Amino acid sequence: MERVTERFIRYAKQHTTSDPESKTYPSTDRQMVFMKKLTAELTEIGCTEVELDNYGYVMATIPSKGVNNVPIVGFIAHVDTSPDFSGENVQPQIFEHYDCEAIYLKNNVVIHPDEFPEILQYIGQTIITADGSTLLGADDKAGVAEIVTAAEFLLKSKEIKHGKIRLGFTPDEEIGKGTDHFDVKKFGADFAFTLDGGEIGELEFENFNAAGAKIKIQGRSVHPGAAKNKMINASLVAHEIIGMLPPLERPEHTEKYEGFFHLTDFKGNVEKAEVSWIIRDHDLQKFEQKKKLLTEIVQKVNFEHGKKVAEIEITDQYFNMRQKIEPVMHVVEIAKQAMLQAGVEPKIRAIRGGTDGARLSYEGLPCPNIFAGGHNFHGPYEFVPEQSMEKAVEVIVNIAQLVEKTK
Numbered sequence: 001m002e003r004v005t006e007r008f009i010r011y012a013k014q015h016t017t018s019d020p021e022s023k024t025y026p027s028t029d030r031q032m033v034f035m036k037k038l039t040a041e042l043t044e045i046g047c048t049e050v051e052l053d054n055y056g057y058v059m060a061t062i063p064s065k066g067v068n069n070v071p072i073v074g075f076i077a078h079v080d081t082s083p084d085f086s087g088e089n090v091q092p093q094i095f096e097h098y099d100c101e102a103i104y105l106k107n108n109v110v111i112h113p114d115e116f117p118e119i120l121q122y123i124g125q126t127i128i129t130a131d132g133s134t135l136l137g138a139d140d141k142a143g144v145a146e147i148v149t150a151a152e153f154l155l156k157s158k159e160i161k162h163g164k165i166r167l168g169f170t171p172d173e174e175i176g177k178g179t180d181h182f183d184v185k186k187f188g189a190d191f192a193f194t195l196d197g198g199e200i201g202e203l204e205f206e207n208f209n210a211a212g213a214k215i216k217i218q219g220r221s222v223h224p225g226a227a228k229n230k231m232i233n234a235s236l237v238a239h240e241i242i243g244m245l246p247p248l249e250r251p252e253h254t255e256k257y258e259g260f261f262h263l264t265d266f267k268g269n270v271e272k273a274e275v276s277w278i279i280r281d282h283d284l285q286k287f288e289q290k291k292k293l294l295t296e297i298v299q300k301v302n303f304e305h306g307k308k309v310a311e312i313e314i315t316d317q318y319f320n321m322r323q324k325i326e327p328v329m330h331v332v333e334i335a336k337q338a339m340l341q342a343g344v345e346p347k348i349r350a351i352r353g354g355t356d357g358a359r360l361s362y363e364g365l366p367c368p369n370i371f372a373g374g375h376n377f378h379g380p381y382e383f384v385p386e387q388s389m390e391k392a393v394e395v396i397v398n399i400a401q402l403v404e405k406t407k
Contacts, residue, residue: 001152004389005128008145009092012130012137017087018080018172025181026056026080026171034079038169041148046155047167055181056171062154062400066161073403074166074192075150075396076356076367077143078173081135082378091131098127098385105132109380118199118375119383126386138374138384143195144169146372146389150396162400168192170356176212176317178356184365191331191366193399194357199347200388201339202371205325205332206350207358208259208280209287210317213294215241217273217310234273237301237309238266241275244297249290257282257350259290282320282350318354321361321368328366335370338398344391370395 016034019027026032039052047060064070081087095103100123102112109132113120119127130136147167154160166189170178173196197204219234245261247253254260259281266275279294281287291314298312325332332348339346357367373388 001156002149004145004149004393005126005386007149008138008142008384008389009128011141011145012090012092015088015090016080016137016141017083018175020083020175025177027175027177028080031080031171032056035169035171038079038144038148042151042167045148045152047151053181057182058167058169059187060151060167062151062162062165062167064162064164065154067163070163070403071190072164072166072188073399074168074187074189074365074367075147075195076168076170076192076360077147077195077372078140078170078178078356079144080171080174081137081141082139082174084378085135085380086133087135087137090134090137092136093129093131095127095129098122098125103127103129103383105129105380107132107380111376111381111383116376116381121199122385122387127383128386129383130380132380135377135379136374136382136384138372138382139377140173140196140372142374142384142389142392143372146195146392146396150393150400153393153397154400160397160401163403165400166192173356176210176354179359179363182356182360182363184360184363187365189365191328192357192360193335194355194367194369195372195392195396196355196357197351197369197371198373198377199375200371200373200385200391201345201347202369203332203335203339203346203348204351204369205348206282206322207318207320207354207369208282208352209284209319210354211279211287211291211314212317213277213279213291213312213314215275215298215310215312217268217275219271219273219309221269221271231270232305232309233270234309235268235270237305238268238273238275241297241301241310244300245294255352259283259286261290261294278317279314280352284320318358319362321358324361325366325368331366332368334399334402335368335395338395338402341398342391342394344395
């Protein structure tokens with residue numbers, strides 16, 4: 001049986017970055033290429049009902065073994081990597097017996113304990129990074145590798161009894177479209193877990209309420225020598241809007257349950273400008289207030305210019321799954337017990353982000369999130385400890401058996 005580390009490295013080398021500007025689904029052909037390989041692999045290890053649909057979703061079944069009439073549990077992970085940083089030609093680096101020193105990579109990328117103290121949790125363990133020129137892709141290929149490795153173990157085991165288990169792999173999670181065409185009814189699970197969390201022990205059933213905002217600004221370009229009372233510099237109007245937002249409500253100044261406005265894109269000149277944000281808050285009321293504030297700022301700018309120079313479009317992306325999980329908290333308890341059995345201390349916390357599970361929970365599939373083991377996602381400082389991935393596999397296997405015991 002292939003070890004989870006070997007499987008993860010094999011997956012990490014395959015380019016699967018999603019594209020937020022694409023109009024296709026999945027957003028990139030390279031994701032479909034990966035999904036076709038994954039479909040073949042799931043069939044090869046013995047899964048049944050393996051299916052790849054036209055949208056790039058892969059679903060498969062681990063048949064029940066010695067157990068009937070128990071809830072069907074699902075495990076879900078996404079295959080795309082973030083467009084925030086290059087995911088092409090990933091070259092994983094393996095550092096065995098980590099010794100608490102800085103890890104030096106290409107392009108002056110240094111994972112130094114002074115800046116990334118979380119790495120000190122893993123002294124003596126095996127650390128996997130990229131080479132400094134790309135992200136690693138543990139978000140979420142570590143989750144994919146963990147699920148497939150656990151599936152192979154359960155399929156080959158003659159001793160472990162469990163009910164029917166469903167596996168799901170999605171594209172385009174990183175661009176907020178991971179469940180746009182996910183067929184919950186066809187998936188057929190009573191509840192599921194996404195393997196899309198960070199450090200070992202994470203167990204999450206709360207996430208941000210999320211929206212995207214885009215402001216388009218129409219300026220007036222006039223020769224600067226004759227611009228008085230005529231020119232409207234669209235780029236400066238954009239800066240004016242940015243300056244009206246509370247400076248301490250940015251990602252770099254927030255933590256825990258604190259929400260934020262995150263400026264993700266700015267392009268413009270004198271004539272036209274366009275600015276994009278993501279808006280996040282765990283509290284629904286504060287989330288709505290944030291959206292209202294940005295709308296009121298645009299209205300204020302238009303009033304001050306005496307005309308409509310800016311227009312705003314806000315799109316809700318997903319909501320806090322806590323509301324849907326609280327009525328079925330036994331699902332969280334199963335994951336918690338599975339971690340304890342694996343010798344992992346559960347760290348129940350709110351996600352400062354979102355997962356496919358947030359939207360799936362609102363579509364009728366309760367779906368808490370479990371650690372996949374990685375740190376510092378979406379950039380060259382990303383790393384994942386081998387032992388964390390191994391524990392994630394163990395947790396999946398334990399959940400399969402704990403569901404059996406709920407009958």
